[in-house]
Amino acid sequence: MSSHTPAYDALTRTYRQIHHFSHLQSIVGWDTAVNMPPSGNEARAAAMGEMAALLHRLRTDPALGEHLTQAQQEALSAEQLANLREIRRDWAMSNSLPERLVEQRSLVTARCEHAWRTQRPANDWAGFLPNLKAVLAVVREEAHLLSQRSGLAPYDALMDLYEPGMRSSTVEKVFGEVRQWLPGLIQQVMAQQAHQAKVLPQGPFPVAAQKALCEQVMHLLQFDFDAGRLDVSAHPFSGGVPEDVRMTTRFKEDDFLQSLMATIHETGHGRYEQNLPREILGQPVAWARSMALHESQSLAFEMQLGRHAGFVGLLAPLVAKALGPQPAFEPGNLHRLITRVKPGLIRVDADEVTYPAHVILRFEIERALISGEAEAEDIPALWDAQMQALLGLDTRGDFRNGPMQDVHWPEGMFGYFPCYSLGAMYAAQWFAAIRRTHPDLDARIARGDLSLVFDWLRENIWLQGSRWTTDELALRASGETLNPVYFRRHLEARYLP
Amino acid sequence: MSSHTPAYDALTRTYRQIHHFSHLQSIVGWDTAVNMPPSGNEARAAAMGEMAALLHRLRTDPALGEHLTQAQQEALSAEQLANLREIRRDWAMSNSLPERLVEQRSLVTARCEHAWRTQRPANDWAGFLPNLKAVLAVVREEAHLLSQRSGLAPYDALMDLYEPGMRSSTVEKVFGEVRQWLPGLIQQVMAQQAHQAKVLPQGPFPVAAQKALCEQVMHLLQFDFDAGRLDVSAHPFSGGVPEDVRMTTRFKEDDFLQSLMATIHETGHGRYEQNLPREILGQPVAWARSMALHESQSLAFEMQLGRHAGFVGLLAPLVAKALGPQPAFEPGNLHRLITRVKPGLIRVDADEVTYPAHVILRFEIERALISGEAEAEDIPALWDAQMQALLGLDTRGDFRNGPMQDVHWPEGMFGYFPCYSLGAMYAAQWFAAIRRTHPDLDARIARGDLSLVFDWLRENIWLQGSRWTTDELALRASGETLNPVYFRRHLEARYLP
Numbered sequence: 001m002s003s004h005t006p007a008y009d010a011l012t013r014t015y016r017q018i019h020h021f022s023h024l025q026s027i028v029g030w031d032t033a034v035n036m037p038p039s040g041n042e043a044r045a046a047a048m049g050e051m052a053a054l055l056h057r058l059r060t061d062p063a064l065g066e067h068l069t070q071a072q073q074e075a076l077s078a079e080q081l082a083n084l085r086e087i088r089r090d091w092a093m094s095n096s097l098p099e100r101l102v103e104q105r106s107l108v109t110a111r112c113e114h115a116w117r118t119q120r121p122a123n124d125w126a127g128f129l130p131n132l133k134a135v136l137a138v139v140r141e142e143a144h145l146l147s148q149r150s151g152l153a154p155y156d157a158l159m160d161l162y163e164p165g166m167r168s169s170t171v172e173k174v175f176g177e178v179r180q181w182l183p184g185l186i187q188q189v190m191a192q193q194a195h196q197a198k199v200l201p202q203g204p205f206p207v208a209a210q211k212a213l214c215e216q217v218m219h220l221l222q223f224d225f226d227a228g229r230l231d232v233s234a235h236p237f238s239g240g241v242p243e244d245v246r247m248t249t250r251f252k253e254d255d256f257l258q259s260l261m262a263t264i265h266e267t268g269h270g271r272y273e274q275n276l277p278r279e280i281l282g283q284p285v286a287w288a289r290s291m292a293l294h295e296s297q298s299l300a301f302e303m304q305l306g307r308h309a310g311f312v313g314l315l316a317p318l319v320a321k322a323l324g325p326q327p328a329f330e331p332g333n334l335h336r337l338i339t340r341v342k343p344g345l346i347r348v349d350a351d352e353v354t355y356p357a358h359v360i361l362r363f364e365i366e367r368a369l370i371s372g373e374a375e376a377e378d379i380p381a382l383w384d385a386q387m388q389a390l391l392g393l394d395t396r397g398d399f400r401n402g403p404m405q406d407v408h409w410p411e412g413m414f415g416y417f418p419c420y421s422l423g424a425m426y427a428a429q430w431f432a433a434i435r436r437t438h439p440d441l442d443a444r445i446a447r448g449d450l451s452l453v454f455d456w457l458r459e460n461i462w463l464q465g466s467r468w469t470t471d472e473l474a475l476r477a478s479g480e481t482l483n484p485v486y487f488r489r490h491l492e493a494r495y496l497p
Numbered sequence: 498m499s500s501h502t503p504a505y506d507a508l509t510r511t512y513r514q515i516h517h518f519s520h521l522q523s524i525v526g527w528d529t530a531v532n533m534p535p536s537g538n539e540a541r542a543a544a545m546g547e548m549a550a551l552l553h554r555l556r557t558d559p560a561l562g563e564h565l566t567q568a569q570q571e572a573l574s575a576e577q578l579a580n581l582r583e584i585r586r587d588w589a590m591s592n593s594l595p596e597r598l599v600e601q602r603s604l605v606t607a608r609c610e611h612a613w614r615t616q617r618p619a620n621d622w623a624g625f626l627p628n629l630k631a632v633l634a635v636v637r638e639e640a641h642l643l644s645q646r647s648g649l650a651p652y653d654a655l656m657d658l659y660e661p662g663m664r665s666s667t668v669e670k671v672f673g674e675v676r677q678w679l680p681g682l683i684q685q686v687m688a689q690q691a692h693q694a695k696v697l698p699q700g701p702f703p704v705a706a707q708k709a710l711c712e713q714v715m716h717l718l719q720f721d722f723d724a725g726r727l728d729v730s731a732h733p734f735s736g737g738v739p740e741d742v743r744m745t746t747r748f749k750e751d752d753f754l755q756s757l758m759a760t761i762h763e764t765g766h767g768r769y770e771q772n773l774p775r776e777i778l779g780q781p782v783a784w785a786r787s788m789a790l791h792e793s794q795s796l797a798f799e800m801q802l803g804r805h806a807g808f809v810g811l812l813a814p815l816v817a818k819a820l821g822p823q824p825a826f827e828p829g830n831l832h833r834l835i836t837r838v839k840p841g842l843i844r845v846d847a848d849e850v851t852y853p854a855h856v857i858l859r860f861e862i863e864r865a866l867i868s869g870e871a872e873a874e875d876i877p878a879l880w881d882a883q884m885q886a887l888l889g890l891d892t893r894g895d896f897r898n899g900p901m902q903d904v905h906w907p908e909g910m911f912g913y914f915p916c917y918s919l920g921a922m923y924a925a926q927w928f929a930a931i932r933r934t935h936p937d938l939d940a941r942i943a944r945g946d947l948s949l950v951f952d953w954l955r956e957n958i959w960l961q962g963s964r965w966t967t968d969e970l971a972l973r974a975s976g977e978t979l980n981p982v983y984f985r986r987h988l989e990a991r992y993l994p
Binding site for chain 1: 514517518520521522524525528532533534535536537539540541543544545546547548551721722723724725726738739740741778
């Protein structure tokens with residue numbers, strides 16, 4: 001068999017090698033966030049920089065370009081052609097960037113992220129700024145080089161790394177509409193909720209009990225613990241590899257809902273990874289499609305499911321069992337707590353309705369930073385202005401809960417944030433599609449039958465890997481490409497019943 | 498500067514790269530033992546095999562051979578010459594082995610070790626045997642190829658990987674003498690201890706309290722927690738990198754002394770790594786000298802210090818504080834417990850006096866396996882016979898506490914075991930040397946002043962890295978090369994007072 005497609009086979013061999021090295025990179029990256037003591041950082045950064053350079057060399061080997069040309073002439077299956085398309089995309093991105101820049105990016109982001117861990121709790125913007133400026137300089141150069149090769153605008157070229165095909169013109173249009181109706185919706189919902197009676201949970205909630213609760217909810221969500229685990233890090237994330245997914249969360253003794261909802265979010269990421277097509281794992285066509293689709297899974301779990309009245313009915317007894325019964329854990333009350341809408345400072349703790357405001361703000365600041373209209377020094381003022389305009393909050397001087405709250409910028413992930421709100425929109429679109437063919441969806445969830453949701457996601461998203469472009473996948477799954485109307489309808493249905 | 502030694506500089510660049518990749522390999526290896534869920538194993542083994550192959554390619558790059566020849570003509574400092582010697586040694590070993598074998602070794606040992614984790618508790622020798630045979634086949638081929646290149650006998654060639662320069666003729670002679678006096682000494686000590694009154698500790702001892710105790714004792718031993726950590730694994734080990742030492746232990750609720758003494762042992766390894774010469778880290782001359790010297794550190798901690806009456810006096814209040822006071826924790830009683838001599842099945846739990854018997858047994862079985870005089874199927878019978886002869890114990894049918902107890906064979910580490918007893922002998926030699934110049938050593942330890950011991954070890958062993966051969970290092974440190982008489986004297990002084 002393989003003798004007929006020598007060029008394609010050579011490409012798959014290289015990508016299998018890249019897959020193995022990425023495995024090590026991913027596990028060590030997790031270790032850096034979860035386990036590494038402070039004095040380990042310089043050596044770790046150097047080792048990770050070396051690996052980034054190696055992976056870059058593998059991806060820019062001139063032989064790959066020849067094989068790509070030759071493979072186009074070979075008799076390939078539809079799946080192999082899709083793999084070839086994804087390999088070409090990966091190859092083109094890598095060849096836009098010199099090894100020096102890749103290594104430098106790895107070093108400056110490792111340094112910035114590591115220092116950020118202590119600078120953030122200390123509200124130390126002055127200490128953070130020079131590191132962030134170094135990161136920004138590298139990312140701007142990266143955006144410029146990617147832009148030169150692809151012909152995209154620099155910010156679009158960055159966004160394309162995370163959500164292939166997505167352009168800021170589209171995001172602008174979609175977010176522009178959201179800006180129209182969101183502030184009004186927030187006001188309406190808050191006015192309506194002001195009359196709701198709510199019993200607040202009485203802490204403290206011991207960390208061990210919270211962790212046990214999170215693990216039980218992961219079981220409910222059918223996370224495979226033989227192929228993954230839950231740990232603690234400063235910023236929750238889902239890492240590792242499909243065969244060994246490393247989810248993290250963080251615990252606060254006075255608020256169990258934060259870690260619980262963050263865990264539900266990361267479980268969506270984790271199940272996507274755990275259910276990618278196994279037989280071709282290691283090839284780009286088996287990678288998760290994109291980050292907006294990834295967030296559509298985390299937000300399908302955290303928002304569509306996690307804040308669903310029926311699902312909260314399943315959560316309530318688990319919460320009571322893990323933390324001890326109290327009036328706040330009555331299902332109706334717990335649902336009111338979980339769906340409470342209140343403008344706040346922290347994106348990851350934001351409710352479903354105010355969340356898009358956090359993303360719009362970051363999108364606008366990022367674009368200005370990449371285009372050169374703004375410098376890192378300008379971030380606090382831009383942040384304060386947008387938080388005031390979008391959520392009516394005064395954030396002056398609070399860097400910790402302001403521009404220092406996320407790990408994305410220290411890690412150089414400019415262009416990622418839009419994926420969260422695009423993901424929320426896709427998630428609403430998936431649930432609308434399921435509900436069309438299964439009007440009993442809500443009743444099923446309420447009685448603990450989650451198989452419909454998971455089967456649909458597995459068939460339509462997880463097992464598809466990168467077989468299709470995002471648009472094709474959305475079309476096949478739901479009958480249309482991204483349509484933000486479902487998101488608005490979902491919010492109105494849930495929050496203005 | 499560097500322009501005058503281009504060949505040497507090229508060598509150090511390659512070894513810096515090897516150092517960085519080894520960092521990733523080491524951290525992921527630790528993760529495999531400590532964190533990895535079962536379904537992660539196949540992908541992990543493949544990734545680690547890929548890394549082993551890469552490291553082997555770097556070490557066998559033909560350019561290295563040329564640079565080694567050229568560098569000999571360059572004007573190098575004494576330290577650089579020592580580095581060159583160590584690079585040549587590493588290069589010669591690597592060039593004895595084809596990449597195929599290195600990759601295969603990585604795969605079969607990963608498979609054997611992973612399955613061993615569940616086979617050992619199940620006493621499943623039949624399940625373990627085929628995996629072990631696969632490991633043995635690879636190790637025999639490795640020994641044969643190393644032997645061809647070095648001219649050493651196959652088993653000596655394996656031993657040379659761990660303890661450069663050590664030959665089985667020397668080990669035979671040393672161990673042959675030990676066999677002469679050890680059984681008699683064990684009998685004498687046991688007869689004397691039979692009259693000692695001992696109060697046994699009353700468990701259970703919660704794991705969290707034991708872990709806190711271990712960490713306190715690590716602080717007492719001046720382990721740097723900013724550059725390392727303590728975790729749990731099936732088999733205690735010390736891994737990671739000098740800047741981030743990953744120690745592991747395991748806990749049993751009914752026996753806190755096992756984990757405590759194992760932790761003291763691993764702390765010796767950890768401090769050696771943490772105190773290797775920093776300014777040249779990454780170069781072979783900065784690596785730990787050898788595994789017998791490494792074990793001389795772990796056993797200096799666990800045996801020389803850990804079972805020292807004065808040191809146990811420091812431990813006692815920490816034990817009482819962590820686990821709650823009880824009569825067994827009175828310093829004199831605790832010391833009697835820690836120095837109790839009793840033939841047992843498990844090497845890592847063995848007392849100081851019976852320990853060499855465990856090593857002699859393994860040395861003799863390993864030599865027979867590598868020479869082909871014995872096959873893996875013969876191990877249980879050989880094991881039973883030696884345990885009967887050396888310690889008077891019947892071990893038939895107990896594979897779990899017999900030949901399956903150690904991780905070394907599953908990991909293909911044949912030739913390593915002698916290092917433990919050689920290390921015990923070096924450790925006795927180091928303490929004899931310290932006592933010669935500082936007759937107040939025991940009084941100092943008793944009053945909690947451990948600086949004399951640590952300063953001596955740091956100066957004479959840790960900071961020397963691989964600057965000297967083992968013989969040279971021993972000579973510089975203690976005035977003579979390996980002299981087992983100090984070990985016998987030490988045992989007689991401590992156990993037949």
